[in-house]
Amino acid sequence: MTEQQFNLDTVEHAADTPDTELPWAELGLKENEFDDVKKILGRRPTAAELAMYSVMWSEHCSYKSSKVHLRQFGQKVTEEMKKDLMVGIGENAGVTDIGDGWAVTFKIESHNHPSYVEPYQGAATGVGGIVRDIISMGARPVAVMDPLRFGAIDHPDTARVVHGVVAGVGGYGNSLGLPNVGGEVEFDPCYQANPLVNALAVGVMRHEDIRLANASGVGNQVVLFGARTGGDGIGGASVLASESFDDSKPSKRPAVQVGDPFAEKVLIECCLELFKGSIVEGIQDLGAAGISCATSELASNGEGGMHVDLTKVLLRDPSLTPGEILMSESQERMMAVVSPANMGAFEAAMRKWDVEYSVLGEVNDSRRLTIEWDGEIIVDVDPRTVAHEGPTYERPLARPEWQDAVQADRFAGSDADADRPSGKALRAAVLELMASPNLCSKDWVTDQYDRYVQGNTALSQPDDAGVVRVDEETGLGVALSTDANPRYAYLDPYEGARASLAEAYRNVATSGARPVAVSDCLNFGSPEDPAIMWQFAEAVRGLADGCMELGVPVTGGNVSLYNQTGGQAINPTPVVAMMGVLDDVARRTPSGWEASQDGQAIYLLGETAEELDGSEWARVRGHLGGLPPKVDLAAERLLGDLLVNMSRDGIVDSAHDVAQGGLAATLSEACLRFGVGARIGLGEVAERDGVDAFTMLFSESQARAVAAVPRTEEVRFKDMCTARGFAFARIGVVDAENGALDVQGEFSLDLAELRAAHEGTLRRHFG
Incomplete structure (x- = not known):
């Protein structure tokens, strides 16, 4: 067939020329898929039909390698989870009643x-x-x-x-x-x-x-x-x-x-x-x-x-x-x-x-x-x-042979080791952490975006969630957060996906919004590699199970496969987008404390364990191995309820989740948000949790948040935590006069020095 004949190929001509060779491979079809097209049509496809099937049966459009696993999102769902869902998976986008x-x-x-x-x-x-x-x-x-x-x-x-x-x-x-x-x-x-x-x-x-x-x-x-x-x-x-x-x-x-x-x-x-x-x-x-x-x-x-x-x-x-x-x-x-x-x-x-x-x-x-x-x-x-009836593959999947060795390679080191600094060395460690590429300020990026156009933005970067007003009359609004921890997912795809879900849930709740729905973007390597397919299947299972535990449905999303070059795949990256509802955006909770909150008590919600594998500090030290932090979604749900209720009732004036970078990053970011310092004492809570100061600062244990509580609300704060059996500890006070993050008995870090380290990294690399 000449190029002209190919371009003007008709159905009648296709039926009369069954042996004509077509460029199915160049258009991305596999041989078995091309054979299937011929069986469906009862003849060879025309050039135009071949073009249609090739794009619509592509991985990007048909989800042919992933849909057997994605069905879990529709199967692992309760009637309670669906009560606010007006349009679910399968349409251009999901719709939720707020x-x-x-x-x-x-x-x-x-x-x-x-x-x-x-x-x-x-x-x-x-x-x-x-x-x-x-x-x-x-x-x-x-x-x-x-x-x-x-x-x-x-x-x-x-x-x-x-x-x-x-x-x-x-x-x-x-x-x-x-x-x-x-x-x-x-x-x-x-x-x-x-x-x-x-x-x-x-x-x-x-x-x-x-x-x-x-x-x-x-x-x-x-x-x-x-x-x-x-x-x-x-x-x-x-x-x-x-x-x-x-x-x-x-x-x-x-x-x-x-x-x-x-x-x-x-x-x-x-x-x-x-x-x-x-x-x-x-x-x-x-x-x-x-x-x-x-x-x-x-x-x-x-x-x-x-x-x-x-x-x-x-x-x-x-x-x-x-x-x-x-x-x-x-x-x-x-x-x-x-x-x-x-x-x-x-x-x-x-x-x-x-x-x-x-x-x-x-x-x-x-x-x-x-x-x-x-x-x-x-x-x-x-x-x-x-x-809708394209190929469906149940790709071979197998836990990779290297997984055991990776999980056995724990992040360790003695107290004297540079990997686990103590005393005055903690100060330098915090500066190094906050200047690292993944914890440094992203304002070089976000300053290029308009965050306030339309006049309905109530919170945005660098707060834990973006909050947008929906109804000007009532103040009704929504909060959104996107999160993923590919390092955790590399160490354990199931737990890593659940951790990404937990962080997105926690970020929305920290802003004061009730989490109600999930959309996800699942980024992985080649589905033709059984190890990658195992990572994908485990991550989907983790998200589906996690959404059941948290009581939030998946409303839609996207799968992106073949993210690899020359056999080198990306770390599994299941990005979770969480949406929450705020009855009144005027009650949203920012992630840092302001000068007007001087003297307010700072509380740590949750408990800290020795969980440094896959952490940002381990990344700074060039290590990726071990097991990710344990995810307790019942605790996350309880923490979320506390944060939402406390925000609504005026019990907390600011709150920030503890995630990548641990408590060190949370405290640093809370101070830098409005340039207001804090005096922190970790001795009692470290003793309670059985860890040292380094672990308190750099561990990435889940289900934790830091909140600033007005002194008039401390009794209600404690009563609410106690009634729900959730661990809490008073770790310091907001200090508007000192202008430093002062971790008593360990170090004092001037906020100007901390900000210079935090904000200089991206500008140094990208101008």
């Missing part, structure tokens, strides 16, 4: 591989794509977040990726007018050629405004609107994220999508007007797999079928072939289903917002998706086989 007739939709996804190839556009279009998922549910986007992971901070290529990604996230989000209220930034050599760019968006709506995307109603029109279709992102994320980077496979490095945030801003307002006026039956965003995805998913979700004329697609590049048009992942495009009676109103809205559109076809009762090009049928498929 009260007073308000609903919130949020979701997190990955744009990892494109962000390594072209950092700015990869990150920018990651933000744009997740925002369109929120729009398609009928919601107004109100905030974004971005958990980011890069290679070693001093590697020559890291600056290229960091500068591009941060500029892309900020440039797109800022232009959309959406506040960026949280996220993470981590540096580790395992991400050197595989940075992780995960993007979260959250939107709000009234209950009656929820929309689901499907093509129902015979005779309804199928309309593509927004930006024109171009050659950028041909097969982009859908194929690119389905293979490891390998220089011998240039086909796995296709063009990265190019974003236009101002076009998307117009699209947001246009879509909301269409929904408000009930002008459309549904809207589907065009993200990964482009028109292939939108048409097949709309038809598959509907009750009938769909016919589309691909020649009516408005193009930026007239040389595109039918297959390329179907695979293009050009940004800022949406597909709507519109009744003939509403077409006039639809066209008026397009004119008002100056948005281009084209009517591609209509819904029919054929239960088939047919696509024509120049009057010839080039696609004739059952849409479910494209969108």
